Structure formats: structure tokens, C-alpha cells
Amino acid sequence: MTSRRQVLKSAVLGGGAGVLAATALGSLGPEAAFGAAAPGVAPGAPDPDFAEGRIRSVKDNTLFVLGSNMVFHRIRVVDGTSLWKLGPVAFDQAKPGDGLYARGVRMPDGVLAAESVWLNIVNVKGHVRNITSEKLHLDHNGQEILCHRVAGKSVAVYSDAPPSADLSLLRVGQHVQVLGAWRPDTNQVDIATVFSPH
Amino acid sequence: MARSQSADPPVDLLGPVTGEVSWFCCGSAWGPCSSTGRGACGTCNSGSMQHAWPNTSDACWAITRPDSCGVGLSRRTCGFTHRITALCSGTSVVTSIADCGPQTDLFCGERSCCGATCASNRLIDLTPAAYSKIASLSSGLRPCEISVP
Known part of the structure; x- marks a missing residue:
């Protein structure tokens, strides 16, 4: 069975040159990030692979999101990302001002490579x-x-x-x-x- | 004054219990969730691995009343951990209590299914971070098994 990490890894490596470039400055490449087992999150603790907030801007394949707790997120949409806005939608339906929840894999450079993004x-x-x-x-x-x-x-x-x-x-x-x-x-x-x- | 609990032993003392799971927002949030506070425990946050439980106190029980749906549940307080397993996917998540809920009595008898696998009555609500580990947020409601890890 293919894990979500493997799916995302494939998507990022296949079409995410931006992700590769961004992680070149990190201590781990994206292969290492996606190849590793998802770390367990302690009950009650924030999940680093999850983000919420409102879109401030959209550039290329990245959503710049300000969390309700004022933490800033960069959320990368890759080939395998599913987006929902009253139903499945394309990336161009993500607009500044939209609220969102996103789940994916946190890359070494802090970008969240998204598996799923639920808009509004x-x-x-x-x-x-x-x-x-x-x-x-x-x-x-x-x-x-x-x-x-x-x-x-x-x-x-x-x-x-x-x-x-x-x-x-x-x-x-x-x-x-x-x-x-x-x-x-x-x-x-x-x-x-x-x-x-x- | 809070009504007393049923004399029947809580079903979750006998082993895992099946019921419905949904999700709710808490803490800092946008949209209709923006007026939501940090929950009965004062720690609830949509991005954390947490859940609401219908029997965190007498006051909580008086609101949720799962016994009116024929379900007795143990008193478990803030920070207690449960394992919630989605019956659709078999995936599970371990979360801790951060709020009182869901309001089980308002949905008595409701049933959710995955094919032939079904569960009745709303027994637990997860934060978006926790729910999205075991199901898509767009599913809204799923049958699950609740156990103690």
C-alpha cells in the first residue's frame, strides 16, 4: 500500500522543482523528509503537519497563510494535493481571504507540502x-x-x-x-x- | 442541578465502544469558529491532537446526556487520552480531552456507515488536526471505535 508520504514524495519530486530548490538550503532533502516515517505527535500537542489560517497571498504554487494564532505558514500545492471548496476544485479557486485547513508533510525549510487543503x-x-x-x-x-x-x-x-x-x-x-x-x-x-x- | 448518571455500567469500561465521530473547531479561528473559545478545559486548539468527550464533569453530562440514547460513558477529565479508529479506513489517532461534547442527546439514534460497517450515536468530536489524520474533513461524520491506548 502506498503511503501518503510516498505519494507526496513522488508528486514533489516529479513536478516540484521549487520545493527541491527551497530544501537545498535545509539540512535534509525532500527524499529524506518524505522517506521518513511520520513522527508521532503527542496527544494534546500541536501537529506540525497541519495548518490553519487565512490566505494572505498566492504565488506560483504556494499559499501564504496567516494562522489564527498569528503563525505564518507557506503551503505548497503539489501534483498530488487535493483541494476542496464545497467540492473538489482546482488550485486557482484558492483566493486571498479564504480560510483553510491543510494537512501534509512539513519540509525541512518549514514549507508544508500539502496532501489536502480544505478551503473555507x-x-x-x-x-x-x-x-x-x-x-x-x-x-x-x-x-x-x-x-x-x-x-x-x-x-x-x-x-x-x-x-x-x-x-x-x-x-x-x-x-x-x-x-x-x-x-x-x-x-x-x-x-x-x-x-x-x- | 445536574442530573445523576445512569446506574448501568459505562460501556467503555467493558472494552472498545463504537459510535460516530465528527470534528469541531476551537481556539484561535476564522469564520463561524472565531467566536469559539478554548473549550471546557481551557486548552482546546484546532491544530492540536485533542477531542471533546461527553462526560468530563457533572455539568458536562447534564448537557450531553448520552444516557438518553442508551449509552453510558465513563467520567474522564481533561487530558485523558483515547484512541479513535476510523472504521472506514482502519487508521487511528490518539488524542486527549480538551472540551465537553458532543451533544449526544440531540442526535440520538443517528447512524453512520461505511458499507456494511455502521455505528450509532455521537460519542466523540475531534479537532480538525486530529480528524484529518483519520478521514477527510469534508466527510463530516464517520463511524469509529473508541478505546483506551
């Missing part, structure tokens, strides 16, 4: 305050979040039933989980999946 992804639970054919008003800990149905994208999962494009079974007052894509600097979310317990 949110996963919130709350009560349905109102619902129309196009919108769902969610009370999330007293904060209203306006959730938009996106044709061809939004689905509901009613317990263990297969995903359905029919959101009409959702009811005012019930509790749901909304997984979706945040519209930056608003209280609005585009719905990917609504999870309903029944």
Missing part, C-alpha cells in the same frame, strides 16, 4: 430556526448562520440513508450539522451536506 470548510451544529427552499437559518450557539442551498452541490444525509438532494425533510426546531463552505467575512455558508439524525 466549516462544520457547525445548531437548531434550524427557519427554512425555505433555498435557505436554512441555523442557530449556532446563539449566533445565526445563513446557510444557502447550492443546486447540484448541497445534499442532506438523514441518518444512515444515502445522501439526497431533497432537503425538504428538514424541520424547524430540529438539530442538524451543516458541513459547508464559508463565504469569507460573512455569517453565510454554502451547504455541502446537512446531517440530520432522522
